[in-house]
Amino acid sequence: MSGDRIVPASGVVHWIGTGLSTGRSGLGLLCERAERLRLWDRTAERADRRLAALGLTGRAEARALRPGALEAQVRPGDVVVSMLPATEHPALLRLAVDRGAHFACTSYTSEALDEQAAVAAGAGLVVLTEAGLDPGIDHLMSHQLVERAREEVGDRAASVTFTSYCGGIPAEPNDFRYRFSWAPYGVLAALRSPAHHIDGGRRSTVRHPWQATRTVVLGGEPFEVYPNRDSLPFVAQYRVPDGWHLDTFVRGTLRNTGWRAAWTEVFDTVLTDDETRIRALAKELADRYPTTEADRDRVVLSVDLTVENPAGGTRWQGSQLLDLTGDETESAMARCVSLPLAHGVTRILDGALPAGLNRAAEDPDEAARWLRFLAAHGVATTYTQTPPTGPGVEP
Helix, strand or coil: CCCCCCCCCCCEEEEECCCCCCCHHHHHHHHHHCCEEEEEECCHHHHHHHHHHCCCCCCCEEEECCCCHHHHHCCCCCEEEECCCHHHHHHHHHHHHHCCCEEEECCCCCHHHHHHHHHHHHCCCEEEECCEECCEHHHHHHHHHHHHHHHHHCCEEEEEEEEEEEEEEECCCCCCCCCECCCHHHHHHHHCCCEEEEECCEEEEECCHHHHCEEEEECCEEEEEEECCECCHHHHHCCCCCEEEEEEEEEEEEEECCHHHHCHHHHHHHHHCCHHHHHHHHHHHHHHCECCCCCCEEEEEEEEEEEECCCCCEEEEEEEEEEEECCCCCCHHHHHHHHHHHHHHHHHHCCCCCCEEEECCCCHHHHHHHHHHHHHCCCCCEEEEECCCCCCCCC
């Protein structure tokens, strides 16, 4: 089959996993748009309970994820949506490809997913990844900023700064400046991974990411930010022109002010590299700082792009800010993760995405379409562009 031909969507969506990122907004959208929505969990009873908690009883079919059950029900043209841990995605993608089904998840693209996506492309199947909050909405904002700047300054620029910071934080900061809505071990494990980014015009590696913490002010409010993972591949992914000299390019994590001081015990433990101690601390933190029904979370995502004049001043500067607080109906994190993913699934149902690998929306026009949809459904971003400054600029 030619990779130019898309397998028509059947209208059936298999949503696998019912964790806290499975939100009312995203799942509710698919209840409206899909011909049939099946929610899979370890037992059908657990899936039914999640539907009830989301106010969606009777609008989706509960299924038990027993051995062989999913394989038996996935048909050509279905969409398999994985909300399981990232380690489970490759197996589910292989299952989808084997069954002639499309696939979607919110996690970063891995080598294993990339390999399977190439097979999917040849079979006319869509593979959608990085379609949640971070990665996901941050990609939409970044593509839009890069394109707007390129239209104004062209493909050559002597000094460019790009930053993207995202965090899920307590709406009301506690003494620890954080609450855990999932297993703390994953958060601690991420702190053990070095961060790669561009700083001062050169590639830089920070062995312990929190040691590069700095303060940023967004909307008049200070936050602490630090680099994470590997920012470097996103220079190409965001289609930054080769003729732009990058002074700074960093994707990172955002926390409430006071986070670094409050986490001293955590950092000291991570530095020991003692797996037993780290896991013991993770368990202790889960008990000490859980997210309860009474707690409200907040999502803050900021993307900023600045092009400076060699002689001083700013040639172009634009930013996008998402700041959302959860309420009694849905957490901010669940809405910001599940809604863009569900919208991406509707684009698969509509036959609007090409076969093979798609990372959220990589085309600026498609990214704008996603952002308009999100804004219409309660996840609005604020775009700000500041006037140029410096020599030669009319006062």
